[in-house]
Amino acid sequence: MKQNLKISLSQGSIRGLILLLPLLGNFLFLANANANAKSELNSNLTINVAGLKNQSGKICASLFSKSKGFPSNSENALQSECIEVTETPQKLTFKNLKPGTYAVALIHDANGDGILNSNSFGIPTEGFGFSNNPLVLTGPPKFKDSAVFLAGPNTDIEIKLQYLLGG
Numbered sequence: 001m002k003q004n005l006k007i008s009l010s011q012g013s014i015r016g017l018i019l020l021l022p023l024l025g026n027f028l029f030l031a032n033a034n035a036n037a038k039s040e041l042n043s044n045l046t047i048n049v050a051g052l053k054n055q056s057g058k059i060c061a062s063l064f065s066k067s068k069g070f071p072s073n074s075e076n077a078l079q080s081e082c083i084e085v086t087e088t089p090q091k092l093t094f095k096n097l098k099p100g101t102y103a104v105a106l107i108h109d110a111n112g113d114g115i116l117n118s119n120s121f122g123i124p125t126e127g128f129g130f131s132n133n134p135l136v137l138t139g140p141p142k143f144k145d146s147a148v149f150l151a152g153p154n155t156d157i158e159i160k161l162q163y164l165l166g167g
Contacts, residue, residue, distance in 0.1 A: 042096045043150040047104060049090040051161040053127060057110040058082045063094050064103045067143035071105030071130060072116075078102070082109070103146035104131040106159050119165065127161035136162060 049059055062077035069076025083092050085108075107116045108127030117125045131148045134141040148157055 041099065043099060043152060044093055044095050044154050045097055045102065045104075045148075045150055046091060046093045046154065046156045047106065047131075048156060048158045049092070049106065049108075049129070049161060050158050051127070051129075051163075052085065052088050052090060052108060053161070053163055054110065055085045055088065057108065057112045058084050059090050059092065059106065060109050060114070061092055061094075061104055061106045063097075064105070064143065065100060070103055070143040071140050071146070077105075082114075097150055099149075099151050101147045101149050102131070103143050103148070104157070104159065105140075105146075106130065106161070108161055108163075123164050125165050127163045129159040129161045131157055131159060133158075133160050 045063070047061060052059075060082040061080065062071070062074040063079045064070040064076065065078045066076075074080045079094050081092055081094070083090070106129045109115070110126050111117065116128055119125055128136075130136075130141050130146040132141075132146045134145040148155070
């Protein structure tokens with residue numbers, strides 16, 4: 001036996017639905033806009049490593065969001081990453097960063113021991129570099145000299161490695 005289902009809406013309930021539709025639409029719009037804004041707020045910083053002398057070891061990068069610990073104390077870094085050297089030029093990316101100012105310290109850890117090796121005079125024997133490629137004469141640069149500003153979804157920078165003793 002087939003039954004017909006009849007739904008009855010009063011004029012009051014129709015008016016209620018009509019009033020609710022724009023409100024529901026606004027909630028859906030705001031939820032979608034909020035999700036889009038969150039994804040647009042995050043940035044990726046891609047580092048193109050230039051001047052790599054050989055394909056041995058790893059490239060290690062530390063990303064700093066403030067001057068404390070920059071450039072040598074990776075414990076104060078916002079993020080750190082090491083990748084095996086597989087090609088020239090080499091790239092690495094820090095993802096999902098908030099817009100702001102950052103500085104990157106980079107080493108070519110040719111022997112893979114996780115540190116920037118130096119000779120008895122303290123002169124690095126492995127390659128190193130910093131964002132903005134500041135001139136390094138008597139010591140590491142300051143955060144402000146290496147700072148880059150991230151604002152869009154993707155920022156690409158190039159860091160040229162320096163080898164003081166030939167690498």
